[in-house]
Structures are given as C-alpha cells and as structure tokens.
Amino acid sequence: MAISYRQAFLTILKRDLTIAIRHRDDIVNPLLFFIIVVSLFPLGIGPASNTLMKIAPGVIWVAALLSTLLSLERLFKNDHQDGSLEQMLLSPCPTFILVLAKIFAHWLITGLPLIIIAPLLGVLLNLHQDSYLALMLTLLLGTPILSLLGAIGVALTVGLKKGGVLLSLLVLPLYIPVLIFATSAVDSASMNMPYNGQLAIIAALFFGSLTLAPFAVSSALKVSTN
Amino acid sequence: MWKWLHPYANPEVSYHFSGKLIPWFNVISALLLITGLFFALAYSPSDYQQGESVRIFYLHVPAAMLSMGIYLGMAIAALSALVWQLKLAEASISALAPIGAVFTAIALFTGAAWGKPMWGTWWIWDARLTSELILLFLYLGVIALQNAFEDKALAGKAASVLALVGVVNLPIIHYSVEWWNTLHQGATISKFEKPSMSTDMLIPFVICFFGFAFMVASLFCYRFKAEILARNSMRPWVKAIANKQGAK
Numbered sequence: 001m002a003i004s005y006r007q008a009f010l011t012i013l014k015r016d017l018t019i020a021i022r023h024r025d026d027i028v029n030p031l032l033f034f035i036i037v038v039s040l041f042p043l044g045i046g047p048a049s050n051t052l053m054k055i056a057p058g059v060i061w062v063a064a065l066l067s068t069l070l071s072l073e074r075l076f077k078n079d080h081q082d083g084s085l086e087q088m089l090l091s092p093c094p095t096f097i098l099v100l101a102k103i104f105a106h107w108l109i110t111g112l113p114l115i116i117i118a119p120l121l122g123v124l125l126n127l128h129q130d131s132y133l134a135l136m137l138t139l140l141l142g143t144p145i146l147s148l149l150g151a152i153g154v155a156l157t158v159g160l161k162k163g164g165v166l167l168s169l170l171v172l173p174l175y176i177p178v179l180i181f182a183t184s185a186v187d188s189a190s191m192n193m194p195y196n197g198q199l200a201i202i203a204a205l206f207f208g209s210l211t212l213a214p215f216a217v218s219s220a221l222k223v224s225t226n
Numbered sequence: 227m228w229k230w231l232h233p234y235a236n237p238e239v240s241y242h243f244s245g246k247l248i249p250w251f252n253v254i255s256a257l258l259l260i261t262g263l264f265f266a267l268a269y270s271p272s273d274y275q276q277g278e279s280v281r282i283f284y285l286h287v288p289a290a291m292l293s294m295g296i297y298l299g300m301a302i303a304a305l306s307a308l309v310w311q312l313k314l315a316e317a318s319i320s321a322l323a324p325i326g327a328v329f330t331a332i333a334l335f336t337g338a339a340w341g342k343p344m345w346g347t348w349w350i351w352d353a354r355l356t357s358e359l360i361l362l363f364l365y366l367g368v369i370a371l372q373n374a375f376e377d378k379a380l381a382g383k384a385a386s387v388l389a390l391v392g393v394v395n396l397p398i399i400h401y402s403v404e405w406w407n408t409l410h411q412g413a414t415i416s417k418f419e420k421p422s423m424s425t426d427m428l429i430p431f432v433i434c435f436f437g438f439a440f441m442v443a444s445l446f447c448y449r450f451k452a453e454i455l456a457r458n459s460m461r462p463w464v465k466a467i468a469n470k471q472g473a474k
C-alpha cells in the first residue's frame with residue numbers, strides 16, 4: 001500500500017515528537033546546557049553591563065550552536081541502533097521526505113525552545129533594546145540551518161562507535177557562516193542600522209540548505225547503514 | 227575520450243602510469259621552482275610600498291591558490307566517486323586531503339608572517355583569513371572522517387559526501403575580498419583584464435606558481451600510488467610487486 005508523501009512526512013514527524021516527549025530529558029538537557037553556558041560568561045568575563053551588552057549576541061549564538069551540537073546525536077543514533085532507520089530507508093517513500101521530517105522534528109524539539117528562551121537570556125546579558133527583534137529573527141531563520149547542516153554530520157558519523165567528537169569537527173566549520181551573519185545582524189540592530197542584508201543572506205543559506213542538505217543526508221545515511 | 231580514459235580505471239594501470247609521471251613532475255617542478263624562486267627572491271624589484279617583504283608573496287599566493295585548487299579537485303573527485311562509483315576517485319580524495327591541508331597551513335602561516343610587518347599584527351579576524359581557516363578545518367574534517375572508518379570503501383564514500391558539502395566555502399573565500407572590504411588586499415592576479423602588477427613581478431610569480439603546482443602533482447602521485455597499494459593489497463599484482471621489491 002502506497003502512502004502519500006504528506007502522510008509519510010506527518011507519520012515520521014509524529015513518531016519523532018512522541019519519542020521526544022516520552023524521553024523528556026532529550027528536550028530539557030540541551031536547553032539547560034544552553035542556559036548554563038550563557039550564564040557562565042558573565043561569571044568568566046565580569047558582570048560589567050557594557051561588556052555584556054557587547055558580547056551578548058555572540059554568546060547567545062555560540063551557546064545555541066553548542067547546544068544544537070549536543071542534541072544532534074539523537075537525530076539518527078537510536079533509530080540506527082534499533083534498526084528502524086534501515087526500515088525507513090527500505091520503505092518505498094523517498095528518503096528526502098523522511099529525512100526532512102526527522103530534521104523538522106529535531107528543530108521543533110531543540111530549536112524552538114531555544115528561540116523562546118533566548119529573549120530571557122538577552123535580559124540576563126543586558127542585550128541592547130533594539131536587538132531583540134533581530135535576535136529572534138536570526139534565530140528563527142538560523143536554527144533550522146543548524147539542524148539541517150548538523151544532520152549531514154550525524155548521518156555521516158552514525159555508524160561509528162566514537163562519532164561524538166568527530167561530529168563537532170565536521171559540523172562546526174559549516175556553522176561558521178551562519179554565526180558570522182547572525183551576530184553581525186544583531187550588532188547592526190543594536191546600532192540602529194538596517195540589517196536586512198544579513199537577514200537576506202541567512203534566508204538564502206536557509207533555503208539553500210533546506211533544498212540541498214536532505215540529499216546529502218540521504219546519501220550519507222546510505223553510506224552509514226551500508 | 228571515454229575509450230581513451232577507460233584503461234585508467236584499472237588500479238594496476240593507474241599505479242604504473244602515476245609511477246611513470248613522478249620523475250617528470252619532479253624534474254619540471256625542480257626546474258621551475260629553482261628559476262622562479264631565484265628570480266623572485268634575487269631579481270624581481272621590491273615593492274614601492276611594501277619593500278622587500280613583498281617577496282613572501284611568491285610563496286603565499288601560490289600556496290593560497292593551490293589550497294583552493296586542491297579542494298576543488300578533491301570535490302570533483304568526490305562527485306565522480308559518488309556519481310560513477312569510481313574506486314580510484316575515492317583513493318585520490320584521501321591522497322589529496324593531507325596535501326591540501328598542508329598548503330592551507332602554509333598559506334595561513336606565510337600570511338601571518340606577511341601581516342606582521344605590513345598590518346602590524348599576526349592575525350586579524352578578516353573575512354579571507356577566517357574563511358581560509360575554515361578551509362583548513364574542512365580538510366582536517368575530511369581526514370578525520372576518513373580515519374574514523376574501519377572499512378576503506380565506506381570511508382571513501384563518507385569523505386566524498388563531506389568534501390562535496392564543504393565546497394560551498396570556496397566561492398566565499400574567493401569573493402571574500404570583494405564582498406568585505408577589510409585589511410586583506412584585493413585580488414592582484416586572478417583578474418582577467420589586466421593583472422595589477424608589473425611584468426617583472428608577474429613572470430617569476432607565474433613560474434613559481436607552476437613550480438608549486440607540479441610539486442603538488444608529484445606529491446599526489448606518490449600518495450595516490452600508496453593509496454592504490456593499500457586498497458588493493460590482496461590483489462595478485464600487488465603481491466607480485468611486493469615480492470619483486472623483497473627479492474632486491
């Protein structure tokens with residue numbers, strides 16, 4: 001019995017969300033990590049509000065990168081171990097759809113809470129008043145890119161025993177462009193300058209990775225599952 | 227064309243062919259580098275602004291250009307490995323990656339050494355420097371991923387996927403000096419209209435560049451041969467070579 005692409009997408013999405021809700025620490029731990037990393041900076045650098053205002057966008061974004069990295073492993077690891085990943089790859093539905101659904105679920109679980117909590121951390125770091133909108137917009141466009149690009153790295157390392165450290169080596173260089181444009185957008189906003197240029201580039205990165213990354217993930221999964 | 231290329235898909239033929247190329251590449255690269263570096267370091271005029279320290283240019287720019295060129299070659303090999311399932315293309319990726327990483331490192335170090343007298347600082351987070359640093363990380367990622375797999379065939383496929391993904395960085399490096407106006411000086415060579423440097427500096431540079439390029443080619447042949455041997459170690463022709471070497 002063939003099912004439509006939309007149905008397959010929704011099934012996988014629902015399945016992944018259900019699994020995540022059953023294992024609540026998968027959602028909470030990266031978020032806690034994000035909050036802790038951000039709160040380490042005022043302790044390490046000193047609580048002077050001017051300094052904090054200057055470093056706030058960068059700190060929030062770097063912490064977002066790291067917490068995404070922490071949560072990436074669960075994207076394919078458990079499914080690979082219990083064999084359900086191979087079943088999904090064997091199903092007649094194109095891998096592109098399945099991969100896209102899993103990545104979207106990952107973003108809903110890890111990216112969205114991060115965006116919701118970010119303004120609070122902005123207050124803690126004394127973020128400039130005009131930057132909040134820019135921060136939210138860059139996170140909204142940027143965190144899906146993190147999930148999409150990260151999925152390539154996870155798919156490549158999922159078959160390996162010690163993939164964790166390797167994963168950061170593979171994925172972080174790919175994250176750098178997003179980080180650069182996002183922080184520069186937030187900085188421009190704090191100086192009351194237009195930041196639609198940087199936002200447009202992040203949007204371009206988003207659509208580029210949305211269309212291309214699932215192909216890379218599919219072929220990487222085929223390599224990893226042999 | 228395909229008929230002509232076809233025999234080289236055989237590892238044994240490629241092994242012997244690249245073995246035959248090595249002495250040629252060595253001689254050409256040695257000749258070019260000796261003449262090129264002699265003219266570059268002794269004869270070419272010093273720059274009116276930068277003085278003698280401009281001479282590091284003859285090492286820095288070829289290394290930087292080759293670091294990108296090698297990555298491009300690696301990405302093309304990756305594409306053909308993924309699309310046409312060529313085993314030798316996978317071997318050539320693992321042969322190219324360390325060479326590219328070393329050239330990227332050379333470009334970064336010579337850039338730092340040039341930056342100190344010119345800009346007064348070893349390192350600046352300028353767009354081109356940063357993207358070149360990312361290129362180094364990408365090379366290291368490909369090498370690390372390749373070493374992480376037990377199975378050489380899987381390693382080759384995984385590395386090809388990563389090499390292809392990383393290729394988006396190349397245009398960023400190339401256009402970074404035009405997109406962001408930072409400390410790094412604009413392109414002087416790759417302009418098609420008219421290179422913005424005098425001929426007595428351009429000619430030694432071109433000679434140096436091709437010298438380094440042939441050096442890369444020869445290094446590649448050495449590593450490629452070793453890769454072919456490692457991947458085909460159970461084949462009779464490899465055993466025959468090993469026996470012949472052992473009998474000597």
